[in-house]
Amino acid sequence: MATGIFKRCNVWWIRYTGLDGKQKRESSHSTEFKAAVGLLADRQKTISNGKEPEIKRIPNYTFVELAEKYKAWIEGRQNSAKTKGYIIGQLLSVFGDIQLKRFNTVMTDQLQTDLISREYKPSSNNKIINILKHMFNKAVEWEMVDEDILKRIRKVKPLRDDGKRLRYLSKEECQTLINACDSHLKPIVMTAVNTGMRRGEILGLKWDEHVDLRHGFILLNKTKNGDRREIPINDTLRSTLQGLTRRLDVSYVFYDPITGNPYKDVKRSFKTALKKSKIQDFHFHDTRHTFASHLVMAGVDITTVSRLLGHKSLTMTLRYAHLAPAHMQKAVNILDNALNEKTISTKLAQFNG
Numbered sequence: 001m002a003t004g005i006f007k008r009c010n011v012w013w014i015r016y017t018g019l020d021g022k023q024k025r026e027s028s029h030s031t032e033f034k035a036a037v038g039l040l041a042d043r044q045k046t047i048s049n050g051k052e053p054e055i056k057r058i059p060n061y062t063f064v065e066l067a068e069k070y071k072a073w074i075e076g077r078q079n080s081a082k083t084k085g086y087i088i089g090q091l092l093s094v095f096g097d098i099q100l101k102r103f104n105t106v107m108t109d110q111l112q113t114d115l116i117s118r119e120y121k122p123s124s125n126n127k128i129i130n131i132l133k134h135m136f137n138k139a140v141e142w143e144m145v146d147e148d149i150l151k152r153i154r155k156v157k158p159l160r161d162d163g164k165r166l167r168y169l170s171k172e173e174c175q176t177l178i179n180a181c182d183s184h185l186k187p188i189v190m191t192a193v194n195t196g197m198r199r200g201e202i203l204g205l206k207w208d209e210h211v212d213l214r215h216g217f218i219l220l221n222k223t224k225n226g227d228r229r230e231i232p233i234n235d236t237l238r239s240t241l242q243g244l245t246r247r248l249d250v251s252y253v254f255y256d257p258i259t260g261n262p263y264k265d266v267k268r269s270f271k272t273a274l275k276k277s278k279i280q281d282f283h284f285h286d287t288r289h290t291f292a293s294h295l296v297m298a299g300v301d302i303t304t305v306s307r308l309l310g311h312k313s314l315t316m317t318l319r320y321a322h323l324a325p326a327h328m329q330k331a332v333n334i335l336d337n338a339l340n341e342k343t344i345s346t347k348l349a350q351f352n353g
Contacts, residue, residue: 196291
């Protein structure tokens with residue numbers, strides 16, 4: 001143990017004598033020993049240069065203050081801001097004015113347990129916990145709380161979710177559903193099936209800002225993940241978009257012709273179309289699964305599908321991997337041919353030798 005370094009509640013602290021001769025104690029705000037070593041060396045160097053170390057202390061921010069700042073941050077950056085805002089409201093009802101420095105693993109564990117007792121699905125439970133974790137991640141960046149608090153919250157592991165839903169339509173079901181859609185809904189569903197875009201992304205499309213028919217792509221600057229995404233327009237979608245009535249006084253692609261306002265939701269009309277087409281256990285978000293599934297079954301590689309969907313990692317896209325047995329068989333055959341070719345070449349070289 002180095003002189004002047006001690007541990008308190010799993011956090012490393014340092015002890016040194018200031019220029020005034022008084023003993024100082026300061027938290028490294030970390031559970032890593034080397035962080036305390038570096039901080040102590042920095043303080044001792046400052047004192048040896050004849051200066052008093054300037055200790056920066058984080059005010060006692062509350063969860064309410066973090067929630068307000070976080071909601072302002074996601075607004076305009078993420079299309080999921082509305083849904084996240086609802087979840088943050090739930091978290092506020094639980095944590096309210098609790099100081100951020102009071103949060104720990106036990107509190108987060110208890111939240112997860114309460115959600116389980118209220119029969120939340122593992123996926124919904126994990127989503128809430130992940131938002132809480134990301135809020136504290138930003139709190140560390142904004143210097144509202146120590147990193148050690150974030151580490152305590154991160155110790156709570158996500159629940160195992162064995163029931164990950166993967167519902168997609170066959171080619172015949174796609175056509176049946178599209179035929180059953182009302183005139184305003186049909187181009188929206190066509191766009192969903194041919195791009196894999198989320199409902200909010202589709203309803204928020206604007207001609208001048210997002211759609212480039214000349215070069216054949218849709219540009220999304222603000223997605224759920226906050227990343228820019230470019231989606232190619234195929235011939236079917238091009239024909240669909242060109243067939244829409246475009247008004248000079250309306251910037252949106254999909255809008256109510258009576259009010260001129262963009263559609264906020266299509267739940268009712270989509271439900272009616274499902275009923276007419278006799279398609280069960282299908283939600284609008286499943287059009288995204290349909291898009292990805294058919295790409296994979298057609299032999300498109302997972303990396304490309306992941307980029308089209310806007311996934312941040314391949315982990316989410318790998319759920320579709322099992323739909324490409326023929327594609328994987330082809331890959332193995334390529335390897336087989338390559339190995340056999342090498343073997344034959346080796347035998348010929350030995351024979352000629």
